[in-house]
Amino acid sequence: MRVGRVRGHLEEEMHPAVAAAYEAAVAELAATGVEIVDVELPTFDLAAAAGWWIIYAEMLSLHEGHAAFIEDRDEMGASLLGAAPFVSAADYLRALRLRPLFQHEVEVALEGCTALLTPAMVALPPVIAPEMFVDVGGREVSWLEAGCRTQVPFNLTGSPALVMPSGLVDGMPVSIQLVGRPRDEASLFTLGAAYQRATTHHLRRPPVPAHA
Amino acid sequence: MPADPAVLVPALLAAADITPSPEEVAIMIAEFPGRAAALDALYAVPEARYEEPDLVYDAVL
Amino acid sequence: MYMTITDAAAALRTGETTSVALTEAVIAVADAHDGELGVFLARYTDTALAAAAKADAELAAGIDLGPLHGIPLGIKDIIATDEGETTAQSLVLDRSWGDMGDAPVVARLRAAGAVITGKTTTMEYAIGTPDPDKPFPIPRNPWSTxxxxxxxxxxxxxxxxxxxxxxxxxxxxxxxxxxxxxNCGITGMKQTFGRVPKYGCVPLGYSFDHIGPMARSAQDCAAMLAVLAGHDPRDATSVDRPVDDYLGGLTGSLEGVRIGVDPLLTHSSQNVPELTAVLDAAVAELRAAGAVVSTVELPLYAELKTVTMVGLAAEAYAYHRPDLQSRWFDYGAGTRMAVATGALVPAGDYVQMQRVRRVGKRKVAELFADVDLIVTPTSACGAAPLAKLTFDDIIDALHTPYWNAMGNPAMSVPMGFTTDGLPLGLQIVGRPFEEAAVFAAGHAYQQRTDWHLRAPALVADLLAA
Structure with a gap:
């Protein structure tokens, strides 16, 4: 089987140790007999933005009646909801119209491949703090932006995506993401099972006692 | 208290980067409250509270 | 030569007339009155006559392509055709857009042997009001110019x-x-959303747009829809399901058909006094044809009209924004104001419209458990004087937008005249994809009345020739 490693935007900014762990995971996947080839999703720097426009718009419709109680929500919820009114109907429709273009890019990237491979996250989990930022290699960004960068685009395209542990960095888990064709979850499970037969990352347990 | 249409409408037009004549902007300002009220009425439909939007979306292109 | 498609099709087969004679007759009417009435943006006289000659030769050779074979038709100029450019009656539309050639609907009409006479006037991009400052004809009503x-x-x-x-x-x-x-005293069908593919048509509101047939009678519209309906994957909203036999259901009887009437009098400030009497007389004909009539009340009427009018503006604005930014004054005054409304709509409100739409569909479906068809006036009044046109007044008078939010098939048939001699229409609405029932009711009504066969005085002499 062949897997397309998505070069470009989704892996160009990474925490250095997370990046190194990702390279190791790519090698492990290749060692299971999978051929790894480089592919591109040329405009996926826009896909996350388009995804957020849709999320904001749909969230605001649901929460409009409660917008007055915005202070009662936690910081993240309040800031997301607070940002929502600035998405116009035209922005929302533009994002919907772009959706098939992103779907088409995934379709092209998948030509000759069973699945695409990306990091599941380009940074480590954030430290709990009033302002949560993470290191993406040379600069810090909001954890939400870093956490969703590789994931929201595939909510937008509706692709099946499987995230699997691929190691530990500073004691925290890092993972890879396999993205497949619509309705082809089966191939992702096949690839994932082969990876987990050859590795033990998924068997690691946190040091917290199970029944403390 | 909703935002003043005389402020909001020019701001939205500026954000959209479209420049109607002053007379046209005045008409848009005058018409804004009626439409805003009509849109508010959509939130007063009780059955819509947990309804999904009627949007067609398919993961298959 | 003021014929329905149905009668013309019969006359072509008895040898009473030919497609060339039909086509020459309609060309003569256009020569005489198009300058006054503003019907055409482009006339395809030569290709129409050639298509007519071909139809005559085919029919003579026993090749019969059905009821549209050899029939002269007009195409609204936001739909692409092989013969020439598409303008959307606008200075703005990139003329290369229409290079795609026949839209699927036009290709289907052509394959059925229809004769394409030309491209007809529209409001610019299908919205707004006529703008005398732009270099396009002002459409005038044949019943009163x-x-x-x-x-x-x-x-x-x-x-x-x-x-x-x-x-x-x-x-x-x-x-x-x-x-x-x-307004013009003819029959027009907006069938179920998705029933007819829209590829090759300049969009206005993606989730509200329909291409559909307009003709003298319900039977004519049924013959046209039978050709137009069917899936095309190039339109993402096109539905893949079998097309019913529309003509086969035109029995003339409404025996046992349950019809709910909503006069909608409280939903317009423009009701003409004679509206109630004209509507009552139309309903009496439906009852005489066998229908069981009751009174209904359309749910969420004002809300769903808002959904259509504001929703289509938002969708149109998404399409037009770049040109509105750079070419505001190239658009007609009515068009740019109607579309720019979309710039003032927040995304959350747009999504809310789509949620209310689902609630509306459920409530209307519940209503349709008790009745098979719903009838309303199409408009509260007759045609508006050109000197006093406003977009708001037009929308206030119309009872049509509700059904674009819902997607049900809805047809307008002529039901009489105002005291000023302007036509009034009856709107007949069915369950989704039950166009056959709507056509059957319109046909039964038209078997009992002749409003759809009346000719405006302006052209009566020519048509009688």
Whole structure:
């Protein structure tokens, strides 16, 4: 089987140790007999933005009646909801119209491949703090932006995506993401099972006692 | 208290980067409250509270 | 030569007339009155006569392509055809857009042997009001040239009424087939959303747009829809399901059909006093044809009209924004103001419209458990005088937009005249994909009445020739 490693935007900014762990995971996947080839999703720097426009718009419709109680929500919820009114109907429709273009890019990237491979996250989990930022290699960004960068685009395209542990960095888990064709979850499970037969990352347990 | 249409409408037009004549902007300002009220009425439909939007979306292109 | 498609098709087969004779007759009407009525943006006289000659040769050779074979039709100029450019009656539309050639609907009409006479006037991009400052014809109503045809399928409506073709294509986003149909005294069908593919048509509101037939009678519209309906994957909203036999269901009887009437009198400030009497007389005919009539109340009427009118503006604005930014004054005044409304709509409100739409569909479906069809006036009044046109008044008078939010099939049939001699229309609505029932009711009504066969005085002499 062949897997397309998505070069470009989704892996160009990474925490250095997370990046190194990702390279190791790519090698492990290749060692299971999978051929790894480089592919591109040329405009996926826009896909996350388009995804957020849709999320904001749909969230605001649901929460409009409660917008007055915005202070009662936690910081993240309040800031997301607070940002929502600035998405116009035209922005929302533009994002919907772009959706098939992103779907088409995934379709092209998948030509000759069973699945695409990306990091599941380009940074480590954030430290709990009033302002949560993470290191993406040379600069810090909001954890939400870093956490969703590789994931929201595939909510937008509706692709099946499987995230699997691929190691530990500073004691925290890092993972890879396999993205497949619509309705082809089966191939992702096949690839994932082969990876987990050859590795033990998924068997690691946190040091917290199970029944403390 | 909703935002003043005389402020909001020019701001939205500026954000959209479209420049109607002053007379046209005045008409848009005058018409804004009626439409805003009509849109508010959509939130007063009780059955819509947990309804999904009627949007067609398919993961298959 | 003021014939329905149905009668013309019969006359072509008995040898009473030929397609060339039919086509020459409609060309003569257009030569005489198009300058006054503003029906055409482009006339394809030579290719129409060639298509007519071909149809005559085929029919003579026993090749019969069905009821549209050899019938002259007009195409609203937001739909692409092989013969020439598509303008959307706008200075703005990139003329290379229409290079794609025949839209699927036009290709289907052509394959059925239809004769394409030309491209008809529209409101610019299918929205707004006529703008005398722009270099395009002002559509005038054949029943009274001081009055508008209605729009946006103005030229197709006026052209059918004046006898410049026997039928044609309109498009309907908030009522743009049914509005000129009621104003011009003809029949117009907006079938179920997705039933007819829209590829090759300039969009207005993606989730509200329909291309549909306009002609003299329900039977004519049924013959056209039988050709137009069917899936095309190039339109993402096109539905893949079998097409019913529309003509086979035209029995003339409504025995046992349950019809709910909503006069909608409280939902417009423009009711003409005679509306109630005209509507009552139409309902009496339905009852006489066997229908069981009751009174109903359309749920969420004001809300769903808002959904259509504001929703289509938002969708249109998403399409037009770059050109509105750079070419505001190239758009007609009515068009740019109607579309720019979309710039003032927040995304959350747009999503809310789509949620209310689902609630509406459920409530309307519940209503349709008790009745098979719903009838309302198409409009509260007759055609508006061109001197006093406002977009707000038009929308206030119309009872069409509700059904664009819902997607049900809705047809307007002529049901009489105002005391000023302007046509009024009856809107007949069915369950989704039950066009056959709507056509059957319209046909039964038209078997008992002749409003749809009346000819405007302006063209009566020519048509009688």
């Amino acid at each position: 001081e009055h508008w045809t209605g729009g946006s399928s103005s030229g197709t409506g006026g052209g059918v009424a004046a006898g410049m073709f026997l039928g044609g294509l309109g498009t309907d986003t908030g009522g743009s087939i049914r509005f000129p149909a009621t």
